[in-house]
Amino acid sequence: MSLAPARPSACPACDAAPAAEALAARVPLPGAKLLVSVPAVHCAGCIATIEQDMARMEGVNSARLNLTLKRLSVDAKAGLEAQDIIARLERLGYEAHEMDAGTISMTETDRQGRDLLMRVGVSGFAMMNIMLLSVAVWAGAEGPTRDLFHLISALIAIPTVAFAGQPFFRNAWKALRAGRMDMDGPISFAIILTLFISLYESLLSGEHAYFEAVVMLIFFLLVGRYLDFRARAVARSAAQELAALEVPRAIRLQERRESVVTVTDLSVGDVVLVRPGGRVPVDGVVIGGQSEIDRSLLTGETLPVFAAPGHNVSAGEVNLTGPLQVRVTAAGKDSSLHRMADLVANAESARMRYTTIAERAASAYAPTIPILSLAAFVVWYWISGGDLRLSMNIAVASLIITCPCALGLAVPAVVTSASGKLFRKGLLIKDGTALERLAEVDTVIFDKTGTLTMGTPAPTNLDQHQGEASRVALALAEASSHPLATALARALRDRGVEPAPVEEITEQAGYGVEGMWQGTRVRLGRAPWVGAEARNVTAAYLAIGEDTRAFTFADQLRSGAAEVVRALQEQGKSVRLISGDVPGAVRDLAARLGIPDWQAEALPQDKAQAIADLHEQGHKVLMVGDGLNDTVALSAAHVSISPASALDAARAASDMVLLGRDLSPVADAVRMSKTALQRIRENLWQSGIYNAIFVPIALFGFATPLWAAFVMSISSISVTLNALRLK
């Protein structure tokens, strides 16, 4: 069954800019249903804690946690935002991400899933009932009793096939009209032909009728389809409905009036206002205001950059401290964001469509089914000297036995088992072929900022600043929303420091914070501004009168980063680090994690080029990254993973998404993908061997309905059990 991808993959970066209508339609409804993804829930305690806490929350009508999808759905009164719920969950100790409840695809997914499950159920019950009658026939019912049982079986089988077989008939018809040959063609052919011949035989009081085999075939194939569907639906609903964090709107300034417009409505020469904390919507030149700009998503630089009139800014950067007026120099198609999207589209078209092992097996196997049965028919017609009924019966027997019951289950059973286990560890597989591709990987490339590190600085030398200095620093730091200041304030608070009584605190956008403390002027900010000597590391400088000191910072390592790098190296993968950040920071991190191979100041194109070069040399690359600057590399790589905190575009471009903050599932995934691929191969061999044994039996005319039923159930169950062995 082919499911259309929920997102157009040709342009992941475009996903960062949904249409204006969609935004306008997002009016909070009274009593809206809010959906929040909570990746860390795992037990009865989590369910009780979260649901009880939610019930106490103001504005919540009811809340229910779905543990299978790790998703909390809240029926809320108007005015309650998903952000409030996320904040509350984080206080409870669960990280949470917003999801877009308005997405149609989700209800569509539910509907399709139930539809398939219904067909599985109907065919299952029909199979059991027919089997009851068939056992009697096999046990030796003769004459009119046998005919009666066959006819009752037909009565059950025909409506069942008409209802439960629809997915196959529909796909087969679609493929036939497009002139293709896929697995559903022979399957539908076998189902319909066998049903007709069996009915004909029963009416003529023949000995063999294959009703139970037909229904059993449909049942097992549908189970395979359902597993396949379920694995994809779980991944899709969580990965792609994590709502866009940023809004692609801009505040346009016209004759001193502010108006909110969508980014697509802007043209070159317009002036837009970018508030602190907002994302720069276009490429442009600063014409008013001073601030600092966080470029980490675009370039991977950890340190904020100073911005004042005359400086260039690019779409995607985040304004930190002061409001900026920006004159648009490039909007829409010419902006750096769109150029990135073009690069992504190029990289995607260069990546060849991956043919999975199941598709290869199916395309080799599909034509042999009708050919074998046709051959059986022709040969037996010739041998028996024109006995149409006998040769038809043998043809049908070989048709139903060659039908790939186990083949339909061989791959989905393994993929479901593997992706379920990985989902529980916090990794979500978005693309069905990703697991197979991951198994072939021999090189792993990590991005630095936001991937191996959290992208948030942490102070490193607080022990050198005791007493008054730290209290003054805390008072000043709490007045600013600059990332270094907030990190400093949090760290000092955690140490139990109380702020000093600093008065007249003002923030100089782009420079720092100043105030008066016991009659002396105190400043916290950039080195030249406070009068300190700039150091070679990330630091905030504090001046109390003439006395200056530096608080140094380092980027926080993501939890599990060191373990992942070690585990991957132990598995014999070559691990590399490619970052857009300055060489000093990249070298430090590489040394800390023991990565011998690193590259700094890499542009998005450089990252993609590095991957292309490796592919050229015959390596298969796994890219792990989170930023806009990684999207090209993510879509160029053989397979890619991004954390849930990554930008929308990066998540859309990657094949797997890490749900939690921990990086360690990456190593598990690489290991598990190898075993999974091995299980898939074993399963395909198993079903092949069954066929190799029983097809000759059918061709020589010894096959009976009992044999067909036996072979089908044994092979299907054995491949499923083999899949469950996966650890």
Added chain:
Amino acid sequence: MEVLVILIPASLFLGLLGLVAFVWTLRKGMYDDPDGDSQRILDSRYDDKPKPVAPEDQSR
């Protein structure tokens, strides 16, 4: 063999009953969260009296 006249309709009826029960559970959304249901049984909140049914759950 006269017993078949009773037994066959009886078996078909029981099969149909099972199917109807299955359709009912499916419509009620009982397969939506198998992991959660297996954990919820350990929750002692609703041991004494059942959970009050929220209006939107009734409509399902």
